[in-house]
Amino acid sequence: MMPAEQAGAAALLRHLAGAEPIETHVSAVFVGPDTAFKLKKAVALGFLDFSTLAARERFLRRELEINQPAAPALYRDVVPVTRAPDGRLALGGEREVVDWVLRMAPVPPEDFLDAVAARGGLDGSVLDAIADAAFALHAALPPVPGLDAPAELGRVLAGNRQAALAAGLPPARVAALAAAAEATLARLAPLLAARAAAGRVRRCHGDLHLGNLCLLEGRVTPFDALEFDEALATIDTGYDLAFLLMDLDHRVGRAAANRVLNRYVARSGDAGLTAALPVWLSMRALIRAHVLSRAKGPGSGLPYLARAEAMLAPPPPRLVAVGGLQGTGKSRLARGLAPGIGAAPGALVLRSDEIRKRQAGCAPEQRLPAAAYTPEASMAVFRELTDLAAEALHGGHAVIADAAFLRPEERAAIEAARGGAPFTGFWLEAPPEVLRARVAARRGDASDADVAVLAAAAARDPGPITWQRVDAATDPLPAVRNALGLNPDDPC
Structure with missing residues (x-):
């Protein structure tokens, strides 16, 4: 309900917008074709007090101030509702101020x-x-x-x-x-x-x-x-x-x-x-x-x-590592596993490709030059990956580490990050032609690896693999979930 003292301002805004307001217990928004008008209700509810004209002005201006930087196209200005000597109300002007309104761009309801x-x-x-x-x-x-x-x-x-x-x-x-x-x-x-x-x-x-x-x-x-x-x-x-x-x-x-x-x-x-x-x-x-x-x-x-x-009753943490050549579907598997593991809202996935992009100050999908893939840069990536994994596990949250893990020392490092948490490592494998096709088809991904990078990695000896080998030529998620003992009804 609109407070009686604001009936006139509400009528003006209803006329300007050509629509009834969208109301909450503290505000009313009148959405017109090119402008939305927000009126704070003259109410005091204990946790907020908009009952005075000065308070409504102050809080509308504060609303504009804190929201405009993130949404400059949405938030426009704060204007007064004024009364002429004959009693008519209008927006703006130098006459008696009876209320205040925040003007915004209208947003179609389906876009919230x-x-x-x-x-x-x-x-x-x-x-x-x-x-x-x-x-x-x-x-x-x-x-x-x-x-x-x-x-x-x-x-x-x-x-x-x-x-x-x-x-x-x-x-x-x-x-x-x-x-x-x-x-x-x-x-x-x-x-x-x-x-x-x-x-x-x-x-x-x-x-x-x-x-x-x-x-x-x-x-x-x-x-x-x-x-x-x-x-x-x-x-x-x-x-x-x-x-x-x-x-x-x-x-x-x-x-x-x-x-x-x-x-x-x-x-x-x-x-x-x-x-x-x-x-x-x-x-x-x-x-x-x-x-x-x-x-x-x-x-x-x-x-x-x-x-x-x-x-407030989360399950204990665990560490899962997913390794293998480029194109084996490590990230797809990690994303599929994560919601069903550990405390809400599921395991933290630490992906080496994304860490590398963040260290370079880039968004995950932005491609990096070859200079970003030096041995020193890769060592920095793995240091951060293991450090973040240890931090999250120590805090009680499950982790999935997603990287190629082509070197024995990388696999040893992530296993050492477990602390006292259970650890399971999976090594994904698929035929070369499948890997080449997947890598060639990737678009908009955090990985910059191409077919040449895949060929170089495949020619390298990864050393002894003690992690569970998984056939990734088809979807490995059901087999890995089963190996981890996850309930089929868990979120995924």
């Missing part, structure tokens, strides 16, 4: 990514673009120094516990979940503090889910960042990402969330975020549970509450 997901349109390329957009958003943000990240997250948890109880979710389950999350946060406090000291805490989006991403001019674009509470949005970039991963996992499936996680880490190198994913994902699911319960009744939030509970 929750709508794209609902129609099954989040294919691999769109998921990669989602991860790239999240990475670019975070990379552009300056670190916020001096924040006590563990304490701030504890306060967020306490607030959400109270909100969940107030929304009518089962008290015993909420109390047990909060206690488990508090214990996890206490254990992770040194890690969270170290990440803050390393610059991982930034003024983030704060509400990064599929409904706040759209396709604008063909590009995945984040919008509607949280503007009314700086503390809630000044968080670890991993916690910001966790909302998106949780939303993908719930709406689309584990494989979609896993792909976005792995693409994000491939771009950022932040494998360390996986250690805190269980509690971050759980907290994000709890938020969604109490928001839905408050809006639609407690029963609507129960699936998210169950998800929040499950996130």
Whole structure:
């Protein structure tokens, strides 16, 4: 419902847009043919207060300020609703200001990514673009120094516990979940503090889910960042990402969330975020549970509450390595395996080709010159691969290492990264003609290997192979899943 004091402004915007508004409990958006007008409702809800004219102006200007850098084609300006001496209302002018409006470009409803997901349109390329957009958003943000990240997250948890109880979710389950999350946060406090000291805490989006991403001019674009509470949005970039991963996992499936996680880490190198994913994902699911319960009744939030509970009971980590010549399908296999292994949203895939591109400052699909493939460069790639694998495993997250592993010392190094986790190595093999055809057909891939590179690699003696040999002439995924003892019903 629109507050009575804003009826006139709403009528003006309805006339200008030629449409009824899209409403939430805090705003109304009037979408016209060439402009969308956003009006904040004059409400005070405890966690936000838009009840005064000055507050609505301040928060609309803040919304413009924090969203325009990532979405310059979407966010235009903030203008007043003014009243003439005869009582008529208009946009702009020097007369009495009665309200404020944010002007934006209109986005077709079908171009919001929750709508794209609902129609099954989040294919691999769109998921990669989602991860790239999240990475670019975070990379552009300056670190916020001096924040006590563990304490701030504890306060967020306490607030959400109270909100969940107030929304009518089962008290015993909420109390047990909060206690488990508090214990996890206490254990992770040194890690969270170290990440803050390393610059991982930034003024983030704060509400990064599929409904706040759209396709604008063909590009995945984040919008509607949280503007009314700086503390809630000044968080670890991993916690910001966790909302998106949780939303993908719930709406689309584990494989979609896993792909976005792995693409994000491939771009950022932040494998360390996986250690805190269980509690971050759980907290994000709890938020969604109490928001839905408050809006639609407690029963609507129960699936998210169950998800929040499950996130805090992850399986132990394991390390899987996938090696073999170019064209054996290592990356395809790794991607197929990852969603069904380990903690949500599945195993972290560390691909040597993607690490090489990141070390060169390039996107995964950008081709590199031969100079990027020196022995020294390759050694740096494998050092980072093993370091990141050890870091993620130590934090409790499963890892799949994807590389050729043509040298015995490379295989030994990845096995040594296991720590105390179980290790399984697979060596993929296929006839030469199959490998040549696959390599020649590759397009838009992180691997720069061509048929000549394949021939040179095939002529090299890899030394004794102790890993499980797998026929990769056809799809090896079923055989490898069986060898790992994965449940056929697990996500894949």
